[in-house]
Amino acid sequence: MSATASARIGRPPARKVKKPAQNLRKQLAENERLFRETGCLFGLKTLRRKQADPGTYEAVWHILLNTMDAAWEVGCKVSASPIAAEGGDALWGLHLPTGEAVCASKGITAHPGVLSIFIRQLIEMGYEDYPGIRPGDVFENNDPHYGGIHAVDFDGAIPIFYKGELVAWASAVSHVMDGGYITPGSIGFLNPDCFSDGVPVTMERVGEGDRYYPWYEMRIRSRTRVPDWVMGDARGRLAGCITIRERVIQLIEKYGLDYFKDVCREYIEDSRRYATARVKTQAVPGRIRKSNFKDLAMAGKRVILPHQHIDCLFNLPLEVRIDADARLHISMKGASGWVPFGENIHPSAIPSALLNAYSHIVGFDMFNWGSVATWNLETPPAGSWANPFPVNYYASSGVSWAPTVMWMSSLYEAFGRLYFARGFIEEVAAGAATTLTAEFSGTNQHGMFVAGLTLEQASNGSPARGMADGENSAWCIYTPNADFGNAEVLELYYPVMYIGRNIEPDSGGYGKFRGGLGHTAVWMVKNTPGIEYQCGCAGMRSKVTANHGMFGAYPTWPDRASYASGTNVKALIEERKPLVHERGSPEQPNLAKNIRAEVLETNVVAPFVTPHQLHEYDIIIHPISGAQALGDPIERDPARVKADLDAGWTRERVAAEVHGVVAHRNEQTNEWTVDEAATARRREEIRQARKARGVPFREWWKQEREKILAKENMAAAVLDMWRSATALSPDYGKELRAFWNLPEDFAF
C-alpha cells in the first residue's frame, strides 16, 4: 500500500527537507520485528511497570480513560451537529508515536482501528520527513483509498510533543451530517463511484498552530450543504484533541516521560494478552463458519446513474479458525463482487470492524490496538466488496459500513457458540440487529437547509443472551453507548414531529429467548416547504432475513418502511379523528387503515429515497430492527410469552403458531392467561408436525441439486452473487460445487 500511496502523493524532488528527528518509520519496522520474534507487542515479555506497581499502573490507565471521556464530552459539546452533540457519534483517542491506539473514549468503538491506521499511514508515507510533523499541526483523512472508512467520518490527529519529542498522538473522529455527496446527507449508499463520494480530505495537514487553515474551511463551505455543522464538528474534534494533549502533558509531568512511554506500550500488550486469554479460557479451538447475506435492491428506484438500476445481493461469509495458541485466523473467502453503490470497503478498515465487535464481545478490558495483534485477517478477495480497489480503483465507499457491520454480526454469533460450548452462558449473544437509517433534507422550520441523519438507528434491541431475552431499544452494533437522542431535540433540527416512538412487537426474532425489540418512529412532516426522506442503508436487509437462526430460532424480519404523501391528516386532526402512532398489523397496517393519501406505501423495500418531496402533514413510518433470537421457539417459557402478550410485545398469532402457547385474553382486565395443558398439547403437535413434514437431508439434497442446476426460483441478484463469489474465490467455488455434486465447469 505505502509504495503506491507514496507515489500518488508526489513530492517536490528538488526541495531539501529537514532530516526527521525520531525516524518513526524505523520504529514501526522495529515494533513489527519485535512482535514477530517474541510474540509480544514491542517485545514486552514482561510488563515491568505493571509488576512493579500495579496500583499506579491501574490509576494511570484510569486517568487516561477519564481524559479520553473528558475529550469526548468537550468535543461533543463544541460540535455543532445533532449527530455529535446529541448522539455522540464520535470518538477520541490516544496513540503511540507510531500510531497504535493506547486508550479510547466512549463512542464509536470501530474507530481506534481506523485512527491507528491513519497515523501509521502518515508515518509510512514519510510525513515525518515531508511535509513534517510539528507541534500544533492538525492532520485529517476521510479518503477510503488511504484507509478511511467513508467520507463522512473525518479522522483527525494532532501530535503531542514534550520537550521537543513526539511522544504521542491525540486523535478524533466524528460523523458529519453532510459529506457533500450527490444526494444530501451522510449515508451515501446511492453513490455510484468515488467521484460522488463528496468532499475529500486525503491525508492532509489541514491546520497548524491549533487552527484550521482558512482554505480548509472554505472547502467545507463550498462543498457541503450544512457547513456550519460540518465546521462545528471539526472544531469539536480539535477541541477534544487539545484537551487530551493538555492533560497528557500534565500526566507526563507528574509521572515522568519514561513512565508514560513504558505504560502506554504495556497497556497495549496487556490488552493483547487479555483478548488472547479470554479466547483460551472461555472459548474452544476449531473452525467456525457462518454465512450471511444482505440485499440492496435498487432496480426501478430513484438512483443516480442508469447502470444502478440493478438488484444486488452481498455474500458476507465468515470463517474463523482458532489455533492452539488461541490466535484467530479470519477469512472472508467467498465475499461477492464490488457493487456500483457506496457499499464497498477498503480492507484496511476491516480490522476496525473487528475491533468494534471485539469491544463488545471479546477484548473490552483495556480496549485498544492490542486486540488487533490477536488475529490474522486474510486479505479479502481482490475485486470483492471488501477489497474493491485492485479491480475498480474508483469504487464508492459512501457508506462502506453497510455490509461490514452485517458481516461483523456473524462474529457475535460465532463467539456466542464458543462461549456456550465452554459453559459461559452469560456471555452468549445471538446475532445483531440491522441499521436502517433515516435522513431528511430540505428547509426546516428556521428557514435553514438541513441535511442529515436522525439517530433512530442507534437504539436497536440487543441480541438474545444464553439465558435471557435481549433488552429493548438499548443497543447498537457500532457503539457501546446506544443513544437515539431526545425526540424533542431532534424536532428542533428537522421539520418533523414525532407522533409515535414505540416498541415494535415481535421485532426480536422468535426463539426460546428473543432478541431485544426494536422500535418504530412515526413522523409527521411539519413547518417546511418540502423535505426528502432517505430511508438509508447503513447495514439493513429488506428482501432477505439475517442468517441468524441460532440454535433453532427464527431470525428477525426484513426492514420495510412506510410513508404517505398528500394525506388527509390535517383534516383528521381538525376532526379529532385517529391518526397513526404505530405500525399495527403487518397485513393491515394502521397507515392504510387510518389515512387517505395520494401516495400511500405501506411495505417499501428499503433502501430508497422518496421519489418526490414530502410536505406538511405527510407521514413517515420508520422501523428500527430488534436483534436476533436464540433457541427453539416452542421452548420459550410460556410465562415469558404471557408477559409479552400483556405488554403488547407479541401478537396472539405468534404466541399460538410460532411459540405453541395457548392463551386467552380477559376482555375486562386485558390480561392474558396461559392454558398450560393445551400449550403442552400444542407443542407436542408442533413437534410431530415437524417430524411429519421434514425430509431426510439426503433426499432434499438430491432434489435441491436439480433445482440449482435448473436455477429454479433464483433471483438474478442471487445468481450474480454466486457468480462473483465463486469466481473471486476459486476454492470457495470448488467446495460449493463439490457439496452439491455440480459439474466442475458449472456456473451460476
Added chain:
Amino acid sequence: MPEYDVREIEQLVDGKLPWPRVQEIMKDAKDTGRFEKWIDILQRRVSWPERILLPLTPALFIVQKQKDRIVKCRCGHEFGDYRVNWKLYALIYVRDSEEKLAEVYRGREQPDPAWTQIREYYCPGCGTQLEVEAVPRGCPPDFEFLPDLDTFYRQWLGKPLPDEKEFADKTLDVIREWSR
C-alpha cells in the same frame, strides 16, 4: 478468581438467577472450573450413558461412544461422526414459497423466496428445531462449529482424550459417497 457452586451455575443456565447476581458474575473475572461444572450439569440431564465431550447447541452434544466421537441429541438420537456436518443426518424443511413463509412471516415481514429460503433442521428423534438457516438457494448448509477437540483437551485443559482424531472436515467425504 471466583468459583461458583454448581447449583448456582445451574440456576444461571436455567435463567433463574436474579439479574443483579448475573451481572455480578458477568463483571467479575471468570471462574476456571466452569467447563467441568457445565459438563456435569449437562451430563446429569441426559438419560444416556455416553460421556459428553462438548455441547454444540442446547440439544446437541459431541459424545464419546466407544472409540468414536459422535453428535448426539439430548433425546438420544445419534447423528454420526462429529467431523461431518450433523445437518446431513437431520430432517429438513425448507420454506421457499410465500405460502410456506407465511406460517412464520406475514405481510411486510415476509422475505422474498426468490432471494432466500428458510431452512429448518429438526431432530428425527424428538422434533426439536435444532438450527434455522436463512440463505439463498445454492448455499451449502453452514457447518457452524468444528471443534479441534484434541487440541482443546490436551493443550487447553491438560486432560488428553483417548484415541486422537484427525482435525478435519469430513462432510465432503459423505457427499462423495452419496454422489456415487
